[in-house]
Amino acid sequence: MRLGGRLSAAIEILADIEARRRPVADALKDWGLSHRFAGSKDRAAIGNLVYDALRRKRSYGARMEEETPRALVSAAALETLVSGPQALYAALEGDRFAPELPGAEALSRFLDDDAHQAPAAVKADIPDWLAPHFEAAFGEDWVAEAAALSDRPPLDLRVNTLKSDRETVLAALKPFSPEPCALSPVGVRIAPIEGDGRHPNVQVEAGFQKGWFEIQDEGSQLAALLSGAMPGGQVLDFCAGAGGKTLALSGAMENSGQIHAHDADRQRLAPIYDRLKRAGVRNAQVHDPRDDLSSLEGAMDIVLIDAPCTGTGTWRRRPDAKWRLSEAALAKRTAEQDAVLAAASAFVKPGGTLVYVTCSVLGVENADRVEAFLDRNAGGFLPIDMAARWAEILPDVSPAYRAVPIAGVAAGGLMLSPRISGTDGFFIAALQAAS
Numbered sequence: 001m002r003l004g005g006r007l008s009a010a011i012e013i014l015a016d017i018e019a020r021r022r023p024v025a026d027a028l029k030d031w032g033l034s035h036r037f038a039g040s041k042d043r044a045a046i047g048n049l050v051y052d053a054l055r056r057k058r059s060y061g062a063r064m065e066e067e068t069p070r071a072l073v074s075a076a077a078l079e080t081l082v083s084g085p086q087a088l089y090a091a092l093e094g095d096r097f098a099p100e101l102p103g104a105e106a107l108s109r110f111l112d113d114d115a116h117q118a119p120a121a122v123k124a125d126i127p128d129w130l131a132p133h134f135e136a137a138f139g140e141d142w143v144a145e146a147a148a149l150s151d152r153p154p155l156d157l158r159v160n161t162l163k164s165d166r167e168t169v170l171a172a173l174k175p176f177s178p179e180p181c182a183l184s185p186v187g188v189r190i191a192p193i194e195g196d197g198r199h200p201n202v203q204v205e206a207g208f209q210k211g212w213f214e215i216q217d218e219g220s221q222l223a224a225l226l227s228g229a230m231p232g233g234q235v236l237d238f239c240a241g242a243g244g245k246t247l248a249l250s251g252a253m254e255n256s257g258q259i260h261a262h263d264a265d266r267q268r269l270a271p272i273y274d275r276l277k278r279a280g281v282r283n284a285q286v287h288d289p290r291d292d293l294s295s296l297e298g299a300m301d302i303v304l305i306d307a308p309c310t311g312t313g314t315w316r317r318r319p320d321a322k323w324r325l326s327e328a329a330l331a332k333r334t335a336e337q338d339a340v341l342a343a344a345s346a347f348v349k350p351g352g353t354l355v356y357v358t359c360s361v362l363g364v365e366n367a368d369r370v371e372a373f374l375d376r377n378a379g380g381f382l383p384i385d386m387a388a389r390w391a392e393i394l395p396d397v398s399p400a401y402r403a404v405p406i407a408g409v410a411a412g413g414l415m416l417s418p419r420i421s422g423t424d425g426f427f428i429a430a431l432q433a434a435s
């Protein structure tokens, strides 16, 4: 396909996402199924245009003075593929599949106006109602923090130390120019996609099949490490889902002690069995949602809550979620978070640790939930200083977080973000149970 066909496809897919309010991954998959002539390079290029247009929908729309799919896709092409309006028109010349684009004047205006005059929420590329939440979370940095959630993300891998080591994985993936992650000692990073390129499908690599590595954002790797799981411990992964954290915990625990992997949703849990097998995990026991967990009550060294959340920290990867999020959905999540904290806390042994993690940057899902939990459990739990914990668990890694005060502890929680730590946005807090 030439550029014209790719732009037309991206416009069609964006219109579909908007009309049917469907996830971007589903829309792209369906388009691919009904356009089998499109090669993998075409699909990648179309996907990039769609994702970029969604990531910066508001600022592109404002700079284009038009928030239509054709305006957004033109903006994405101008920012990532061609050097200016003339180059764009030239690339489409004589291409019968090319869409009708906004005029040269609109395209030039887009490039001239870098949206500096736009309201803060437009520059930040977020819905207006979320602006106060971002301001509360990041103070005067909030626009830059939110805007960084619109960048293209890297592809991060976690080396499975049960089966391999970082040098081996770096060597096995050499054709893709991997680098060691800056923060996670078990992380490997493949840089964000440039232009119309694509990330390699690392899951077809022999190393992946052999269980040498998993796809996992560096922030998620750090959250697992900062939970403090050590060899020989008893750990309940209360919201295990597909097992990303379970696998990381098993690595940190060197396959010893015991991890109980639980989730309320059987379907989400389903992939965990294959993943555990491939990774060579022998210290994890999966609990069906219907299982009786009462024998674990008051017995766990660590209970990890990787809480259901809005996922604002992952908007680089799921930009459509940013525009779908509603105040009602946020309220539903915070209620779930309170319920999960209450339920999971019963499993912590005296002196043990309750770890609370979200992939959201919103204070109402993070410190506010932990403080509400502490209020309801007066004296039962105390926040741990997470800056001290970082220094203890990651002694050779410079601090790369925003300290979040909780109940009088200055670094009661840590926040990671694309701008602060070069990772997805995460919040990590740990509470120690009274002995």
Ligand SMILES: C[S@@+](CC[C@H](N)C(=O)[O-])C[C@H]1O[C@@H](n2cnc3c(N)ncnc32)[C@H](O)[C@@H]1O
Pocket (backbone or CB within 6 Å): 238, 239, 240, 241, 242, 243, 244, 245, 246, 262, 263, 264, 265, 268, 306, 307, 308, 309, 336, 339, 340, 343
């Ligand atoms: C952020 S996801 C977990 C991701 C997973 N830990 C990983 O690293 O791949 C949150 C999970 O919480 C689960 N969940 C929601 N409410 C729950 C509850 N009340 N009890 C247990 N799990 C719950 C959801 O089914 C979902 O799988």
